[in-house]
Amino acid sequence: MFFQVLINAISVGSVYALIALGYNFVYGILEQLNFAHGDVYAVGCFVTYTVYLAAGNVFVAMIAGIASAVLINLIVERFAYRPLRIKGANRIAPTISAVGIAYIMRNGIQLIWGPQTYRFDLNMGGDRSFQVGGLYIGILQIWILAIAIAVMVGVSILLKKTKWGQAIIGVSQSLPTSELMGIDVNRNIALVYALGGAVGAIGGILFCSYYGFIYMGIGFAYGTMKAWMATVLGGIGSTKGAIIGAMCLGILETFVSAYISTANKDIIVWGVFILFILVRPKGLFPAEIAEKV
């Protein structure tokens, strides 16, 4: 049973990792608690669901869903966050704006799709599995792991090896110094929101596929909150931390559900989380150098 649970745990963990990675992107640069992260990609998941029902093609559906999350983030950044940043507003101001965006997204979903829970199945092999030495591995689980690894490797290469990625890392350390390098800081930040939305939407779509359902509240409860937990567990501002923190969270949740209690899962997981940050307030991988030297 242990290894079977572990396989499931890794699937859940890698979904959380993608969600946290998208969240961490924006947080790492602007230190903005993006309350809207989950609800924006929830819209992407609903668009994916609708397009899949209409067109029947999983790739078209995913691209439409990702594109809608990217588009929303670009619009929100341009008209809600950027003006605050340029006017030098307190950091809490865009955070509260993001709370507003989260509500608008959630109620928007309710207006269009209603409050009910839908079955979410993109036919990615959720009902098929193969057996390896007594262990069942779902085709969907393979898809999830493959997509998660591809996205994480892609993002890491993008950040470390490309000019644009290095510019993002520069902007995350200092906006004015980055401007002195000739980086168009505003455009760079907009792209970060776009990428954060895209990675979050991929995570959200895989989450809905894995659990097989979707409803209007999925973004906050399973997205924003998990991303926060994972980011704090891993160490704020660290990409590696977000991924490993999310993995730990997925593994912990799955094992608690399997071995202890599904009903009391949240109590136990949050309890462990609170104890952990008491012992390691800076998370597993604290940033080694202060933001401003």
Add this chain to the structure above:
Amino acid sequence: MLLDVKDLVVKYNQIPALKGISLSVEEGKVTTLLGSNGAGKSTLLKTISGVLKPSEGEIIYLGRRINNESGHDIVKMGIAQCPEGRKVFPRQTVYENLKMGAYIRKDKEVESDIEKYFKQFPILQERRNQKAGFLSGGEQQMLVICRALMSRPKLLMLDEPSMGLAPIIVKEVFNAIRMVKESGTTILLIEQNAKQALQVADYGYILEVGRITIADDADALLHSDTVQKAYLGGA
């Protein structure tokens, strides 16, 4: 003239920090702007590099008015700045910091330029894979000078490169500035350390509470009584 500043007025929240100053930077020369804290030196640099916008006057660079250009476009025109307090990218390596300096470039010579600066400053070569946040103040200053040069600027602006450094390190920094001068890059140097600055400079301005009070050849300033008393400790 490479750069002409004419009757520039810059205000912070309605309060003028620069009250109508004019100065020129000649191509291939080192021009220095001296003044004590709060005189408005950094305000001038921030305005030239597009971070602040002037409320009156103009900035002419290569015959073109650049008052309203954005910061990143001004870098593309060939004006690079080493900001006050160095401002390395602390979480990136020395090598990555230098690459950041070349952000606007699309040519193939970025790597060979990096190697060139590693040869000139062996300490940077030694620390190429270390995070810039771990370097000493002097090493960080060398790094930001090289980082600024990586954009291949026509005009390099240095904002108090000697600030907070030990006297022996200050000498090294000024030797580096001499090397830059010899390579033909035009420099606008802002300093409180008047003696070092005037020794490397060709021309100097003295800024006091938002106005230029004295302008002369650096040599003349170095030997002028007024400057000696006010900025060189009467020596």
